[in-house]
Amino acid sequence: MALHNQALIANVAAVLIGTWILRNVGTYPGVESTGYTLPAFASSYGIILALLIIGRFEYNRVILITGFILSVITFYVALFRKSDSTRYIVAYTPFADLGELRTNKQITWILFDNPKEFPESAHAVVTDLRIDVPDSWDRALAELALRGVPVYHIKHLRESVTGKVDLEHLSETNFGSLSPVSAYMNVKRVVDMIGALIILPLLFPVFIICAAAIKLSSPGPVLFRQQRIGYRGKPFLVFKLRTMTHTSVASQKHREAAMTQDNDQRITRVGRFLRTTRIDELPQLLNVLRGEMSWIGPRPEAEILSKWYESEIAFYMYRHIVKPGITGWAQVNQGHVANVEDVREKLHYDFFYIKNFSFWIDALIVLRTVKTMVTGNGAK
Numbered sequence: 001m002a003l004h005n006q007a008l009i010a011n012v013a014a015v016l017i018g019t020w021i022l023r024n025v026g027t028y029p030g031v032e033s034t035g036y037t038l039p040a041f042a043s044s045y046g047i048i049l050a051l052l053i054i055g056r057f058e059y060n061r062v063i064l065i066t067g068f069i070l071s072v073i074t075f076y077v078a079l080f081r082k083s084d085s086t087r088y089i090v091a092y093t094p095f096a097d098l099g100e101l102r103t104n105k106q107i108t109w110i111l112f113d114n115p116k117e118f119p120e121s122a123h124a125v126v127t128d129l130r131i132d133v134p135d136s137w138d139r140a141l142a143e144l145a146l147r148g149v150p151v152y153h154i155k156h157l158r159e160s161v162t163g164k165v166d167l168e169h170l171s172e173t174n175f176g177s178l179s180p181v182s183a184y185m186n187v188k189r190v191v192d193m194i195g196a197l198i199i200l201p202l203l204f205p206v207f208i209i210c211a212a213a214i215k216l217s218s219p220g221p222v223l224f225r226q227q228r229i230g231y232r233g234k235p236f237l238v239f240k241l242r243t244m245t246h247t248s249v250a251s252q253k254h255r256e257a258a259m260t261q262d263n264d265q266r267i268t269r270v271g272r273f274l275r276t277t278r279i280d281e282l283p284q285l286l287n288v289l290r291g292e293m294s295w296i297g298p299r300p301e302a303e304i305l306s307k308w309y310e311s312e313i314a315f316y317m318y319r320h321i322v323k324p325g326i327t328g329w330a331q332v333n334q335g336h337v338a339n340v341e342d343v344r345e346k347l348h349y350d351f352f353y354i355k356n357f358s359f360w361i362d363a364l365i366v367l368r369t370v371k372t373m374v375t376g377n378g379a380k
Contacts, residue, residue: 220246243271
């Protein structure tokens with residue numbers, strides 16, 4: 001009977017944690033809760049299972065597994081019904097330039113062109129709060145806010161929907177300055193270290209198998225080393241499993257050689273698999289232990305490419321205000337890029353990450369990275 005009670009308590013705790021994760025990551029752009037239900041509950045039940053094993057608690061495996069399956073099915077059904085019955089409707093004023101937002105499939109747009117005739121079916125209003133508008137509009141927007149109708153600034157809504165920050169100028173973070181909150185940076189460092197120390201021994205057999213495959217498939221070293229730019233603009237040596245035909249260190253100093261192109265002929269057959277699954281990035285756990293990288297953050301660029309981008313994009317170096325990561329917000333949204341225009345677009349994502357620097361955006365990036373490793377989307 002005690003085993004059953006412990007399993008039931010574990011199920012309740014896992015459901016609460018899974019719901020908590022799903023609710024918080026669901027506030028970020030491009031997140032459809034139905035797509036993250038399985039990862040969220042797999043994470044929550046994984047946490048509970050780890051605690052049961054570490055604490056050496058006895059539990060009923062059948063009840064725990066059944067609870068996991070029923071939780072996932074129940075939430076899938078509930079979320080599908082919710083998505084079918086509700087659609088977010090936003091009224092926009094004549095002063096709001098929607099731009100690319102018009103094509104967003106998650107929102108229905110209604111023109112709000114008369115301050116005295118608010119479309120009652122709308123859930124929110126969007127306008128440009130930076131410009132002067134007639135007094136009639138000021139009064140109308142104030143009245144709507146008092147009624148509890150959300151009134152959004154177009155710039156902020158665009159960021160929350162697209163997951164990108166406008167690069168018209170350096171924007172302050174959600175903490176009121178250009179620098180992310182230092183308290184979370186310190187906590188993140190501890191979590192990075194603990195995670196790397198736990199995962200590295202478990203991945204050792206994977207490294208051995210990959211090393212053998214790399215040596216048998218093409219001549220050259222197993223590890224690829226390259227000078228990249230890291231936290232606060234300091235260069236460091238990054239480690240990866242080699243996925244391309246071997247080239248000299250001198251050739252890496254040329255801009256073209258440092259770029260990875262679509263269908264790059266230098267990538268080996270084994271390397272293609274390692275890149276698709278992101279396994280080639282795992283040796284960077286050594287960089288994490290050395291304090292040069294984090295699990296999550298903007299991807300570090302080769303030194304020669306970083307200097308090129310800095311000369312072309314004035315605010316490029318701002319991305320170095322947080323530690324680079326093995327995976328990041330731009331990585332899971334856009335994938336790998338190299339030319340200046342694509343890098344400029346990538347900065348929209350990097351700056352969004354810095355502006356919203358928190359545990360929850362890191363958690364979402366982890367879930368999306370797992371999804372990318374399974375599908376291979378964005379790999380080069």
